[in-house]
Amino acid sequence: MNLEVAFLHEYASPRALVVAVVLVLVAVHLARSTSRAERLRRKLPCPRFTLPVIGHLHLIGSLPHVGLRDLARKHGPDVMLLRLGAVPTLIVSSPSAARAVLRTHDHVFASRPDTVVGDILFVGSTNVGHSPYGEYWRQVRKIITTHVLTAKKIRANLPYREQEARLALASVREAAAAGTAVDLTHLFSHFAHDMVSQAVAGRIHREDRWGKLFHDLFVGNGQLLGGFNLDDCFPSLARLGIGSANIAKQRKRWDDLLDEVIDRHTSTPMEKGDEPDFIDVMLSVQDEYKLTRNNIKSILMDMFQAGTDTTFIWLDYAMAELARAPQVMAKLQAEVRRCSTTNQLLTQEDLSSMSYLKAVMKETMRLHPPGPLLLPHASIADCEVEGYVVPAGTRVIINVWAIGRHASSWERAEEFVPERFLEGSVDANSDFYGNDFRLLPFGSGRRMCPGINFATLTFEIILANLIYHFDWELPEGSPGVDMTEAFGMDVHRKENLLLVPRVAKIV
Numbered sequence: 001m002n003l004e005v006a007f008l009h010e011y012a013s014p015r016a017l018v019v020a021v022v023l024v025l026v027a028v029h030l031a032r033s034t035s036r037a038e039r040l041r042r043k044l045p046c047p048r049f050t051l052p053v054i055g056h057l058h059l060i061g062s063l064p065h066v067g068l069r070d071l072a073r074k075h076g077p078d079v080m081l082l083r084l085g086a087v088p089t090l091i092v093s094s095p096s097a098a099r100a101v102l103r104t105h106d107h108v109f110a111s112r113p114d115t116v117v118g119d120i121l122f123v124g125s126t127n128v129g130h131s132p133y134g135e136y137w138r139q140v141r142k143i144i145t146t147h148v149l150t151a152k153k154i155r156a157n158l159p160y161r162e163q164e165a166r167l168a169l170a171s172v173r174e175a176a177a178a179g180t181a182v183d184l185t186h187l188f189s190h191f192a193h194d195m196v197s198q199a200v201a202g203r204i205h206r207e208d209r210w211g212k213l214f215h216d217l218f219v220g221n222g223q224l225l226g227g228f229n230l231d232d233c234f235p236s237l238a239r240l241g242i243g244s245a246n247i248a249k250q251r252k253r254w255d256d257l258l259d260e261v262i263d264r265h266t267s268t269p270m271e272k273g274d275e276p277d278f279i280d281v282m283l284s285v286q287d288e289y290k291l292t293r294n295n296i297k298s299i300l301m302d303m304f305q306a307g308t309d310t311t312f313i314w315l316d317y318a319m320a321e322l323a324r325a326p327q328v329m330a331k332l333q334a335e336v337r338r339c340s341t342t343n344q345l346l347t348q349e350d351l352s353s354m355s356y357l358k359a360v361m362k363e364t365m366r367l368h369p370p371g372p373l374l375l376p377h378a379s380i381a382d383c384e385v386e387g388y389v390v391p392a393g394t395r396v397i398i399n400v401w402a403i404g405r406h407a408s409s410w411e412r413a414e415e416f417v418p419e420r421f422l423e424g425s426v427d428a429n430s431d432f433y434g435n436d437f438r439l440l441p442f443g444s445g446r447r448m449c450p451g452i453n454f455a456t457l458t459f460e461i462i463l464a465n466l467i468y469h470f471d472w473e474l475p476e477g478s479p480g481v482d483m484t485e486a487f488g489m490d491v492h493r494k495e496n497l498l499l500v501p502r503v504a505k506i507v
């Protein structure tokens with residue numbers, strides 16, 4: 001056999017032909033899928049000016065919600081793709097794009113990015129907020145919504161809410177008697193913290209030692225979870241161990257504290273008439289849901305973390321806006337003071353029909369959502385949004401702060417005008433329960449905040465009573481309320497809010 005015939009014999013055999021065809025098909029498929037992902041990424045609007053390593057990070061600035069809004073105006077008013085460090089990130093900035101992500105394709109975008117903080121601080125992201133979309137998340141979310149944060153449970157907490165409100169009012173009364181200013185930022189922060197601690201740890205939260213420890217740990221979490229950190233933008237670098245030791249130390253401190261608190265719950269039986277707190281509830285469903293103690297601790301940390309700062313920031317902004325707008329304050333005072341209270345405290349029942357109070361709550365959230373970028377979402381499949389294909393595995397940030405100030409969605413978008421939500425106005429039917437994609441401070445869809453009712457009732461009882469019982473003024477010589485923002489885990493005002501209370505003469 002000559003060489004040519006031998007070659008044909010060897011390589012043109014049916015087996016070789018099949019192998020060759022398969023190889024060609026695989027090569028074509030690989031080439032296609034690579035170029036497809038590339039093509040898709042290129043198709044999404046994207047600012048041109050990227051830097052090596054950091055990508056678009058330098059364009060964002062110290063207030064990311066503002067920086068991202070400005071970039072969106074230039075490059076992608078609905079969606080744009082940025083490279084934040086090593087991570088391709090879809091920025092969603094319009095109501096229609098938010099609807100596409102949070103409603104139309106909710107199941108695709110309901111996951112969370114994998115982070116080192118989530119892995120270490122929440123032991124494999126076993127809290128609710130960091131947990132990737134899947135069976136574990138479904139189970140823990142079910143525990144929260146059907147056992148822990150139910151309407152019944154929140155109603156049952158009413159006496160505790162009222163008791164905390166009375167304590168806060170008593171401290172303001174002392175300041176009013178002395179003619180001194182009240183640090184309302186401080187008061188709201190403690191009030192929100194006590195409300196959440198009471199609901200979570202119930203009968204032991206007032207013991208000083210625990211309160212201080214919880215507070216310190218809570219501040220530590222904020223430092224780890226805040227902002228666009230190294231972990232978010234360079235996950236593989238973060239996995240090399242930079243910063244992990246600090247996160248592990250923080251988890252150990254939480255472990256020690258929560259173990260002690262849980263042990264106290266198991267060893268001290270509830271007294272007759274005690275309302276089971278979140279820890280009691282979690283322990284009662286532990287076997288049913290096959291929860292480990294680590295799972296329970298991660299979920300409890302979530303409750304502290306998610307519920308405290310957000311609520312106090314909402315209160316702080318509401319009072320700051322009221323102090324800046326005396327006519328709005330007067331209208332709210334008139335509404336709450338129309339109510340005649342017998343027990344020195346406006347109750348939940350009194351508050352439920354106050355439409356101007358609800359309008360102030362919504363307007364504050366429209367302009368100042370405490371989590372202006374929600375929590376980051378992650379896509380689990382390729383998906384089309386506003387005509388662009390977003391590849392699977394993309395991190396997604398929804399700028400609800402920008403959406404709440406969208407000029408084509410709201411009249412006088414930058415102004416504090418609660419009247420827009422009153423009956424007869426264009427936005428009368430708008431609410432923040434995830435159905436109006438222009439107003440999303442609690443998100444929408446599967447990942448929407450499960451603490452919305454808890455937060456709303458906490459807000460109402462303290463704000464309405466402070467407005468009912470006191471008139472408020474800026475301290476003498478004050479230049480006005482400073483609305484400068486600071487970005488951390490949440491967005492809050494940089495300066496504490498100081499106002500002078502005077503006991504109101506209610507006729």
Ligand code: HEM
Pocket residue numbers: 128129130141144196302303306307308310311314369370371374375376377441442443444446447448449450451452454455
């Ligand atoms: C004013 C108060 C609050 C605001 C503005 C707020 C806002 C949010 C936002 C924006 C999210 C993320 C939604 C998303 O990624 O799409 C969230 C998630 C969450 N919130 Fe809240 N929240 C508040 C109060 C609370 C309270 C009081 C609790 C519990 C006591 C709570 C528990 C949670 C949990 C567990 C999650 C994670 C949900 C998940 O990933 O499935 N929040 N919240």
